Amino acid sequence: MRYDFSQHASHAGGIHEADENTSYHPGGHASTPHREASVSESERTLGRCPSCGAPGRKVGAETLDAMLEPDDRARVSETIMRFCRTTTCAVGYFAESDALVIDASRLRAEVFQKSTSPERLVCYCFDHRVSELLDDVARDGDSMLPAEIAEKCRQGLDRCAQTNPQGSCCLGNVRAVLTDARASAGPTPDEEPARCASHCCGATTSRPSRSEASRLTAAAHDL
Numbered sequence: 001m002r003y004d005f006s007q008h009a010s011h012a013g014g015i016h017e018a019d020e021n022t023s024y025h026p027g028g029h030a031s032t033p034h035r036e037a038s039v040s041e042s043e044r045t046l047g048r049c050p051s052c053g054a055p056g057r058k059v060g061a062e063t064l065d066a067m068l069e070p071d072d073r074a075r076v077s078e079t080i081m082r083f084c085r086t087t088t089c090a091v092g093y094f095a096e097s098d099a100l101v102i103d104a105s106r107l108r109a110e111v112f113q114k115s116t117s118p119e120r121l122v123c124y125c126f127d128h129r130v131s132e133l134l135d136d137v138a139r140d141g142d143s144m145l146p147a148e149i150a151e152k153c154r155q156g157l158d159r160c161a162q163t164n165p166q167g168s169c170c171l172g173n174v175r176a177v178l179t180d181a182r183a184s185a186g187p188t189p190d191e192e193p194a195r196c197a198s199h200c201c202g203a204t205t206s207r208p209s210r211s212e213a214s215r216l217t218a219a220a221h222d223l
């Protein structure tokens with residue numbers, strides 16, 4: 001089995017004992033060649049999902065307590081687990097140092113990152129769905145939800161570690177959904193208009209091309 005030998009020889013790490021990993025390639029292989037020489041194979045695969053290869057963030061015991069059914073929680077026990085956020089990967093949590101994985105479908109809450117449904121939750125503490133952000137953008141071009149959620153977090157009302165499968169605050173996801181929704185909706189009226197290039201007169205224009213802006217600015221100066 002020459003092929004198997006050469007393949008496994010280049011991936012000598014305990015995490016590869018899972019038999020579905022024969023096609024696995026460390027995600028950082030091409031993008032961080034400068035680290036390759038000084039970082040061992042086990043260090044490089046540590047913290048990466050054994051299924052998709054993406055790096056995963058550690059989740060605490062309180063998140064595992066809240067998200068796992070008792071039998072899965074018992075399997076995990078004291079193992080350090082990480083969260084896989086790859087949409088196309090079935091894994092929810094994976095062990096940092098062995099082949100133990102728990103699929104996202106086994107979690108008690110639907111995982112935001114594993115679905116594309118607009119009805120999925122994006123903010124688990126205050127019960128906000130993706131569709132609310134989409135509706136806000138469709139109606140107003142923007143949404144106040146990130147600011148509202150941030151204010152509640154400032155007041156200490158969030159319980160992200162217990163409610164969010166990723167074990168941390170949702171605001172990054174909320175802002176990402178909003179950014180995508182705004183981009184899909186196109187330019188909005190409150191986008192900053194083009195201004196006088198020399199900032200001398202405060203003149204604004206209605207989003208002209210660069211050459212047109214120069215001409216308009218010159219015309220304004222001629223007045």
Ligand SMILES: [Zn+2]
Nearest residue numbers: 049052084089
């Ligand atoms: Zn994964």
